[in-house]
Amino acid sequence: MTSTSVITQTRELAVFEDEGDNNDFMSLVISLQLEDLEAMEATDKGKARDDSGLGDTVYSIYRAELEAMRRCLEDQKIAQSMDAALDADAGILEEVLREEAIARRDHELAVALSQGREIPQEEPQPQPAAKPPGEGYRPSATSTRTPTPVQQPKTKEVSEHSISPRSQTSSSDGQGTSIASSSRIITAVQNIIKFECVICMTSVGSDQAVKVPCGHHYDFDCLVELFLQATKDESLMPARCCKQPIPLDLARPHLTSQQALEYRAKEIEHDTPNRLYCPRATCSAFLGAAGGAGTVTCYRCAVRVCKECKALEHPLGECRPDFGDETMLELARREGYQRCPVCHRFTELAHGCYHMTCVCRAQFCYLCGARWKTCKCREWDEERLLDRAQAQVRAEFGRPAQAAQVPLFRQRVAQAVDYLRDNHDCSHPRWRYRAGGDNCEECGHYLPQFLLRVFGAPGTVSKTAVTWM
Structure with a gap:
């Protein structure tokens, strides 16, 4: 062929x-x-x-x-x-x-x-697709x-x-x-494909959620609110989840240009260890790092500030101590306040152990002010430990349930005290929704709708957290 x-x-x-x-x-x-x-x-x-x-x-x-x-x-x-x-x-x-x-x-x-x-x-x-009678x-x-x-x-x-x-x-x-x-x-x-927002516990579609480095998911509104709150509350800076920072690039598509710039400016301020602010009470603008000779001009009110003592410029003499600082130090000694060894902020311990974590993320002993784990001070006080346990169980029960179940409340407080003696220095990322109002342990605000609680052990609350809802 x-x-x-x-x-x-x-x-x-x-x-x-x-x-x-x-x-x-x-x-x-x-x-x-x-x-x-x-x-x-x-x-x-x-x-x-x-x-x-x-x-x-x-x-x-x-x-x-x-x-x-x-x-x-x-x-x-x-x-x-x-x-x-x-x-x-x-x-x-x-x-x-x-x-x-x-x-x-x-x-x-x-x-x-x-x-x-x-x-x-x-x-x-x-509506589902129509099926012919008698067929799949x-x-x-x-x-x-x-x-x-x-x-x-x-x-x-x-x-x-x-x-x-x-x-x-x-x-x-x-x-x-x-x-x-x-x-x-x-x-x-x-x-x-749904993901649960770690903040509000709402299930959202995969196209409405952002996965952060620790593996949790945020819906767009909660992620934006976290970054906005971080610009107002330095304890939230940098924006993070499970102690892992959340890159600004993840939130940038959902922030306005002004919001992104404000967050970046606050992030730079937070990362500066020895900060210099304008000494005028009506201004207080951040001026960069302190230390070294010379002065710097405030970009907001135009006054000149000494970089060494952080006071107004004084060309005719050496730096002099601020008597206002001495008054504050005396008040701190009298009230039992402690000062952060890194940023020098004053802190007050309400309840819990003596392990302090400052908003600048420095950790120190509340009794002596030394960096944590570098001193031989005791780690907690029994009365403060009891206060802490009561606050935890109160947040778990809610005020109405606490009054109605007094024996059970006392039993859970005793369990919480025993647990805190062994686990007072730990943190846990497990959150649980609890309906009903109560005060937030972090900011003290009364939240009328619900709280999110972190569990240290089954049935034991180790921290009450606030959401912005």
């Missing part, structure tokens, strides 16, 4: 073949044409030499086209396989999405009723998939070169519905 007859018969077979995506048949056509090409090349070798080299060029181009068609078919098989898998799961995803929406609606109604708010308007719920799920018309725009020209190229003229016309109908269906499924997956 000659090469021409092989090609002719192949094309005749293609004419009678179904014009669907019969990739196996098309692969067979290309294989036969490659074999025919090899036969033609072998036949030409026995003929007279063609100095023009035109024959070799034609064969090379033809072989390259056939190989490109073969790769196109292989890619199309993979794409169709993935497409079929998505179609098979589309109904399940849509059904789960609908159930999630209903559950979310129920939660919103419950919260609104418990807080006495107006019931929110119901949003349209996604089949892709609906809107989810029927066709080759993508990238695949269409390649299919047409195969038809032009290898198949019959009848198969050269290809319809692009359905491409829009294919893309829309894919987008719908991606959205469904994003809504199904």
